[in-house]
Amino acid sequence: MGKKHIVEPSQEEAIKEQEKIDKTVAKEANKTVQTAGAGASSGSGKIYISSTYNNTIITLTNSRGQVLAWKSAGSVGFKGAKKSTSFAASRVAETIATICKKMGIVDRIEVSIKGIGAGRESAVRTLITQGLNVVSIKDVTPIPHNGCRQKKVRRV
Numbered sequence: 001m002g003k004k005h006i007v008e009p010s011q012e013e014a015i016k017e018q019e020k021i022d023k024t025v026a027k028e029a030n031k032t033v034q035t036a037g038a039g040a041s042s043g044s045g046k047i048y049i050s051s052t053y054n055n056t057i058i059t060l061t062n063s064r065g066q067v068l069a070w071k072s073a074g075s076v077g078f079k080g081a082k083k084s085t086s087f088a089a090s091r092v093a094e095t096i097a098t099i100c101k102k103m104g105i106v107d108r109i110e111v112s113i114k115g116i117g118a119g120r121e122s123a124v125r126t127l128i129t130q131g132l133n134v135v136s137i138k139d140v141t142p143i144p145h146n147g148c149r150q151k152k153v154r155r156v
Contacts, residue, residue: 089119
């Protein structure tokens with residue numbers, strides 16, 4: 001067996017990757033604001049966080065439930081196993097927060113969390129630290145009460 005080569009990204013590569021992610025975020029935010037129209041800025045909205053083992057998806061809706069924007073860790077620029085990290089979830093939450101600010105939805109935000117992934121808490125914390133007024137946080141993860149029907153007893 002040979003030596004294992006560990007490739008560490010340099011500071012310049014990390015900065016370039018960060019700038020690339022920021023450019024895609026700004027472009028998508030502008031596109032979302034243009035498609036949302038004037039009726040989207042009511043001041044209140046709902047954010048749904050779906051956190052799985054493989055990805056984190058955050059959806060922004062208005063108070064009636066109509067989807068205004070959505071982002072996932074993959075659409076922000078993360079690939080492979082990096083999509084399931086809490087850092088990726090916080091980056092997705094930052095992009096949604098910037099979209100909320102551009103649309104003027106910062107007064108009342110209701111957050112619903114679904115799933116058991118790594119990005120649950122970090123996404124909510126990032127939404128709060130970005131200056132959104134989070135009114136309520138609900139956990140809507142489906143829980144089986146009794147499970148599937150058992151196999152019938154084997155008779156010998």
